[in-house]
Amino acid sequence: MSFNKFIDFSAHVDTSTIKKFEEKDKEIERNISEQGDTTVDINNESSNLYLDDDETSKNNMNSDYRINHSKEASDLSSNSDTRFQRKKACCCLTRIVLIWVTVILLMFGLIYAIVIVVCIQNCDHLSKHIDSIEPEIISYDPNLYTNFTIEDFNNVKEGEIVVSQSVVPNDNNATLSIRLATLTYTKAYMKSEFQDSTFILQILRESFPNSKKLAWLGYLSIPPKCVVARLELTLPQFTKNATTLINSNRFKTNFTQNLVPYTSPIHLETSDGDISFENNLLANQLSIVTQGGNINGNLIQSKQNDINIETHNGKITINLDIKGDKNLVNQGQSNVKVTTSKGDINLGISIEKDIKSPNVEINSIHSDISVGFNNSFNGHYEIKSAGKIKVVNNLEITSKTNGEIGDFNNEELSGVVNIRSKNGDVDAKF
Known part of the structure; x- marks a missing residue:
């Protein structure tokens, strides 16, 4: 079939039929347009609905955020107030505790100071009665034990050693007379030790740490160093030219006037004790070493x-x-x-x-x-x-x-x- 035949065929088609088709097409277009308008309206309405919903949701979200933010701020404020109140309460409690501790310590310190003062006043009267105490006598050979040392561990408030020369020519021993004066509730005693060439005299107190490391406690104890000691050392006239060494620690040392000269060399050591001589006759060497006496x-x-x-x-x-x-x-x-x-x-x-x-x-x-x-x-x-x-x-x-x-x-x-x-x-x- 040729192209012309198709054209010819269309030309022979009935025009009424074509009109029917055109009317149907127009009707369809009208329907579509109406549907489109309806759709647009619907869409517009839905969009408006959507817009309203979005704004509402946004408003709701903003209001919720504001509510939550306000709630959080309120919670933070309340927590901050709680912490501040707790901190303030703790500070007040700590301050009260410190005040009470300070008051208690001051009260104990005042009581302790009063007790110390009373004890010291009572101790000052001990030296007046020292001569009435029965002495304890110790004799030793100064040729064997040439070094005489006193250790009191800060127990003695006042100590004195009196050195004299024997008038008995045939007595070869040194004689030590010991007197200790204490309060009625202070128990003191002495202990003598002989080590090598040293004679050590210790003055001790019961229920007290008698040691060199804790000697400073003697100043803080009750009663404090409440012992008065007087030692009288009498040296013989003749020795084997051995040097007599006397370490009096903090004791005062008094050489009494002698009719017979000291024949043996004398070496005296002391820390803070004063040393005095009363017209003493010396027939040999005398050496003295002291810190502050x-x-x-x-x-x-x-x-x-x-x-x-x-x-x-x-x-x-x-x-x-x-x-x-x-x-x-x-x-x-x-x-x-x-x-x-x-x-x-x-x-x-x-x-x-x-x-x-x-x-x-x-x-x-x-x-x-x-x-x-x-x-x-x-x-x-x-x-x-x-x-x-x-x-x-x-x-x-x-x-x-x-x-x-x-x-x-x-x-x-x-x-x-x-x-x-x-x-x-x-x-x-x-």
Whole structure:
């Protein structure tokens, strides 16, 4: 079939039929358009509904958020207020506890201080009754036990050791007399130990830690150091030239006046106890080592003798009288040596006629030094100090600041005086 035939066929189609089809098409289009409008309306309505729903939901969400936010803020505020109240309550409670603890401690401290004061007042009366106490006697051989040491572990409030020389020529033992005075509720006792060449005397208290590490508790105990002790040590006349060593700790040491010279060398050590001499006759060496105790008194040298004193800040006030011994053909020469850091020195030396002037050596750092020979010295002197120096020699006065002064006399009975002080003033009279 050809193309023309198709055209011809369409041309022969009935026009009425075509109109029917066109009308149907228009009707269909109208229906579609109406449906579209309806759909649009529906869509518009639905969109509006959707919009309303969205706005409502958004409003609901915003209101819920505001409600939740307000609730959270309220919760946070309430929690913060609760924490603040708890913190405030804790601070108040802590402050109340601290106040009560402080009050209780102050009350206990006040009671403790009152008890300590009462005990100390009662302790002060003990020394008045010390002589009425029956002593305990201990004898020992000073040739075997040359070192006598006192240990009180801070138990003794006041202690004194009195040293004397025996008048009995054939007694070779040393005698120690012990008296302890305590309060009625303070039980103190002593214990003696012999170790090697040392005789140790311990003064103890019952129900108290008697040890060197806990010795400081003696100041805090009740009653505090409420023991008064007096020891009397009598040395024999003759020993095997062994040095008698006395360690008196904090006890005062008093050498009583003796008619018979101390024949054995004596070495005395103390920490803070004062040392005093009462016109004591020395026939041998005397050495003293102390920290803070003062040293004072009168000493008499009967023949060749050495005196050596070392102290840190104790004050030294000694009068030394050097006498001859008619039984000696060749008189010896005495030596006096004083070494200190801060303690002032006041030394007076009198030399008997025809006795060699002693060799005197004094060394100090901050001490003021005063030495007088009562116009009896014959010899050479050298004085050096950064402080003021004043020398009076046969009415001739020499003064100098921060320097050195010296003089020399070449006579037979000459001695040497050497004084060195770093910062102290020196006053010497020959």
